[in-house]
Amino acid sequence: MGKTWRVAAAGLALALFAAGCSETEEKAEPQAGASVSPAGSVQPEGKGTAGGAGFKKFDPPVTFTQNKINTEGTVYQPGDSLENNGYTRWLQNDLGIIVKPKWITPNLETDVQKLNIGAASGGLPDVIGAEAPVLGNLAQQGVLTPLNDLIEKHGSPLLKHVIELAQKDAKGKLFSPFTIDGKIYAFPKMIDRMAYWSTNWIRKDLLEELGKPVPATLAEMEEVLAAYKGKYPNGTGMVLDKDMLGVDLLTQAFDAQPKKWRLDGDGKVIYGSIQPQMKEALVKLHDWYAKGYINREFIAKNNDNTISDLTSGNTLTWTNGQWWNVYFPFPDMWKNVPKANMAALPTLKGDNGKRSVIIDTVSNYGVAINKSYKQPEVIIALYNMQLDSLYRSNEVIRKELAGKYEFKYPVTALQTPLNPTEKNASLFKYSYGQPGWGWFNDFPDNDANAWGFQGRLGSEAVNRLERIAAALQKGSKDGLNASEVNDYDGLSAEPQRPNAFQSVLSTWLEREKGSYVSANVYPGVPTPAMTQKKAYLDKLEAETFARIIMGQEPAAAFDKFVDSWKKGGGDDITKEINAWYQANK
Numbered sequence: 228m229g230k231t232w233r234v235a236a237a238g239l240a241l242a243l244f245a246a247g248c249s250e251t252e253e254k255a256e257p258q259a260g261a262s263v264s265p266a267g268s269v270q271p272e273g274k275g276t277a278g279g280a281g282f283k284k285f286d287p288p289v290t291f292t293q294n295k296i297n298t299e300g301t302v303y304q305p306g307d308s309l310e311n312n313g314y315t316r317w318l319q320n321d322l323g324i325i326v327k328p329k330w331i332t333p334n335l336e337t338d339v340q341k342l343n344i345g346a347a348s349g350g351l352p353d354v355i356g357a358e359a360p361v362l363g364n365l366a367q368q369g370v371l372t373p374l375n376d377l378i379e380k381h382g383s384p385l386l387k388h389v390i391e392l393a394q395k396d397a398k399g400k401l402f403s404p405f406t407i408d409g410k411i412y413a414f415p416k417m418i419d420r421m422a423y424w425s426t427n428w429i430r431k432d433l434l435e436e437l438g439k440p441v442p443a444t445l446a447e448m449e450e451v452l453a454a455y456k457g458k459y460p461n462g463t464g465m466v467l468d469k470d471m472l473g474v475d476l477l478t479q480a481f482d483a484q485p486k487k488w489r490l491d492g493d494g495k496v497i498y499g500s501i502q503p504q505m506k507e508a509l510v511k512l513h514d515w516y517a518k519g520y521i522n523r524e525f526i527a528k529n530n531d532n533t534i535s536d537l538t539s540g541n542t543l544t545w546t547n548g549q550w551w552n553v554y555f556p557f558p559d560m561w562k563n564v565p566k567a568n569m570a571a572l573p574t575l576k577g578d579n580g581k582r583s584v585i586i587d588t589v590s591n592y593g594v595a596i597n598k599s600y601k602q603p604e605v606i607i608a609l610y611n612m613q614l615d616s617l618y619r620s621n622e623v624i625r626k627e628l629a630g631k632y633e634f635k636y637p638v639t640a641l642q643t644p645l646n647p648t649e650k651n652a653s654l655f656k657y658s659y660g661q662p663g664w665g666w667f668n669d670f671p672d673n674d675a676n677a678w679g680f681q682g683r684l685g686s687e688a689v690n691r692l693e694r695i696a697a698a699l700q701k702g703s704k705d706g707l708n709a710s711e712v713n714d715y716d717g718l719s720a721e722p723q724r725p726n727a728f729q730s731v732l733s734t735w736l737e738r739e740k741g742s743y744v745s746a747n748v749y750p751g752v753p754t755p756a757m758t759q760k761k762a763y764l765d766k767l768e769a770e771t772f773a774r775i776i777m778g779q780e781p782a783a784a785f786d787k788f789v790d791s792w793k794k795g796g797g798d799d800i801t802k803e804i805n806a807w808y809q810a811n812k
Contacts, residue, residue, distance in 0.1 A: 401415055
């Protein structure tokens with residue numbers, strides 16, 4: 228198998244262990260599966276049967292420790308806890324795997340502190356969940372187990388197929404945050420494709436009032452902003468905050484990509500914030516600011532402040548939003564302005580008819596295996612079985628793997644209710660086939676606290692939303708499963724919500740087909756120069772851009788910024804990232 232597959236495979240497996248599931252690029256050849264011998268070691272199984280009927284339980288049971296975060300307000304079924312619930316019981320009863328917390332913390336910050344202490348004292352857990360900077364440091368210290376060969380040897384055909392699908396969803400970048408010198412050191416937490424997209428929203432009711440269509444180009448957006456400012460001089464046309472989130476409404480029309488790493492025409496990795504088109508975009512942002520289209524006090528506003536402006540009905544747009552804005556904060560706006568009709572803006576085209584979007588397709592959080600843990604194949608076995616349970620009722624995947632893989636668990640219909648009460652909890656103890664969030668109905672708080680991988684293939688989430696959208700259009704729940712009916716009811720709870728949801732879904736699907744969309748080339752482990760210089764360079768960038776937008780400095784300040792960025796460590800970072808790219812592309 229090629230290097231690309233091996234790298235992707237390793238990364239995917241981890242992704243699911245931490246949160247839900249992962250993906251890879253090239254198709255893997257059908258391989259021998261894996262079963263667990265009574266001695267507890269993973270042994271080759273017959274061709275195409277890994278995870279199938281021959282997949283045995285670990286006997287005697289095996290144990291690993293893991294760091295866990297248990298946030299305030301987490302809900303469990305009566306009598307259950309983070310350490311003892313439907314998921315952990317399944318691990319022990321069906322797989323012979325016992326998971327023990329090395330420690331339990333209330334938040335990520337405390338967890339990182341304990342990880343740092345554990346690294347210094349040799350007291351790390353067997354399985355380590357953390358963000359890329361922490362895992363990157365551990366990998367460079369030689370503390371973590373590379374996963375490439377481990378997944379290739381012990382991964383089931385199902386696992387490798389899911390890797391392929393996940394890598395496709397992630398535009399080939401699934402494992403980048405945890406790859407060093409071609410070796411994967413963590414399973415990235417999977418994120419749904421719908422979470423890739425930041426969404427710029429606009430008040431369609433105001434557009435109708437102004438006699439304007441939803442703008443598709445930068446020029447049309449300017450016309451709308453001018454018309455809105457003329458009628459509502461105290462309103463905000465384009466929302467920014469002190470972090471300048473939302474500038475992509477304009478920058479994407481200039482092919483300017485602040486804070487993103489991209490390829491130039493020669494195949495070299497370059498930083499978007501220092502390119503000439505970023506200067507052009509800043510000039511236009513200043514022009515809009517001077518004309519009053521952008522909130523004048525943006526430099527002093529955080530996200531909460533801009534939410535207040537939105538909910539009061541005093542804004543035309545809501546920038547850097549997400550699809551779930553239909554649940555928050557739009558309902559608070561609809562209480563004050565019931566007529567507000569929110570529509571997702573398309574990616575605006577510039578004067579040359581072009582546009583560009585660069586997205587982060589993977590999570591910065593992953594799960595790694597401590598090099599001192601002597602049975603790392605246990606983690607892969609867990610993942611094999613977990614995927615078998617998770618995808619057993621997926622007709623598409625079953626068809627794609629026909630003749631190559633035999634599922635251990637039978638196809639089952641989704642059990643209801645989704646959140647069983649105490650009196651029927653035993654009846655719905657296990658619901659392995661549950662679509663959407665989680666594997667078990669006895670996780671009212673979804674699968675966020677499962678000891679294994681969380682999340683699903685991003686394509687599944689999008690397909691699921693498409694089914695719900697189609698049902699909303701028909702006004703009928705027929706054909707939806709219980710989980711989808713639950714979301715259908717939520718989206719129907721307010722009359723303004725279905726249209727906003729349909730609008731944002733249509734925008735995603737249009738982007739999915741767009742050749743103007745690419746993945747951030749380097750969403751990776753912080754390089755040595757990044758560790759030393761990035762905080763300073765980010766501060767320099769934010770302050771310079773804000774001053775240019777507000778007119779406190781001329782556009783020529785951008786050129787000085789580029790020079791300072793390069794000399795202040797940017798050139799060193801760029802050199803390191805290009806070396807990484809050449810080693811891992």
